[in-house]
Amino acid sequence: MIRTNTAFLDFILANQNNYPEGYVQELSINKGHRLIRQRSSVNAVSIIKEGIAKCFVYQDDGTDFILEFFGLGEVVGEIEMLNNEFSFAAVEALTPMTVLRIPRDRFNELLTKDKVFNHHVLKLLAGKVKYKATRFSFTHTHTLEQTLTKMLNDMPDLLEVISKKDLVSYLGITERSLNRILKILKDQ
């Protein structure tokens, strides 16, 4: 459930030195910092080298809905860059992070000039579509108990890594419901 894309990260790390100065910048990010703010312009793409971030949409009523957790090698900002639109979601560091930042013009240049880079971006987007599709169809056709069971099975340390509040936003439920299901699972 924490998405990764090591193939892309490895590619960037291997080629980082071939690119001219300033193409790829390494940045440290504090926990809680927003890499992308909702409804604002995005001027660079970031590839995660270390740490975890959440990508979420926040509503007027104060509730958040988490779309994805991003880990190693995942990329943020490319959608906004391609659509040439303001961001529709926010991205926030859940842990201290290191990211590789590629500014807008460099990104566009790499997209047109580097076929392998271009293909990585195509695959990465295809992966995001597929992930969302399978995730949402799964949650719609399974009970909360089944969904949580699967998540805890895939990732036993889930509750140590992700806070309950974030888990609740990810599942689109209330804290009360999460507690209820966790109690049921524990009692079994």
Add this chain to the structure above:
Amino acid sequence: MIRTNTAFLDFILANQNNYPEGYVQELSINKGHRLIRQRSSVNAVSIIKEGIAKCFVYQDDGTDFILEFFGLGEVVGEIEMLNNEFSFAAVEALTPMTVLRIPRDRFNELLTKDKVFNHHVLKLLAGKVKYKATRFSFTHTHTLEQTLTKMLNDMPDLLEVISKKDLVSYLGITERSLNRILKILKDQ
């Protein structure tokens, strides 16, 4: 809610004659025909020139979950082609359709050789990610009544175009619930 991409369709139609014979094939498709079957290999990308299709995941328990309705200019099969994987969803014609079909090798060739084509595909994928993200966050943070009200507002002839069964699969609810909400909305 029925997605379209006329920019891409226009581009293909304008360039169709510049491409060598066999690059773009026009096909007629009967209502009910599956353009893509779930868990099978996909050997071509199809751009919709006429008609409407549903893209859906079906579960072992017999329930379907509709991810998107595709209309004019929308593209199917590109995700599978890029991931080089079997299809994770099925696509079925809801009306008689005409599609422009580009076989695997031609598609890959266009992707690498035609920068504009490549950019259209990048944008199209970014659009699919964004659509799914906003759709699912909306349904999670709004009641069924709000969601349906919005849908009927955006598309007053919704129930003439999309069958109740399909609407139910799209919303991830039961027919009973849909009827209940429709009655409430009618009574208001």
Add this chain to the structure above:
DNA sequence: AAAAGTAAAGGACATTTGTCCCACCTGTAA
């Protein structure tokens, strides 16, 4: 037009999830 068969709508109850609130735990300051 009447009868029979089929599909759609809705009533009644069960289950799930949300809302509201209270009890308990933990840490801190007096």
Add this chain to the structure above:
DNA sequence: TTACAGGTGGGACAAATGTCCTTTACTTTT
């Protein structure tokens, strides 16, 4: 140690949705 504050888990009831089955409406056949 006590008193207080903030946070967490859970009880009780409300609201939403699903399941099951009856009723209604619509077709088709005779």
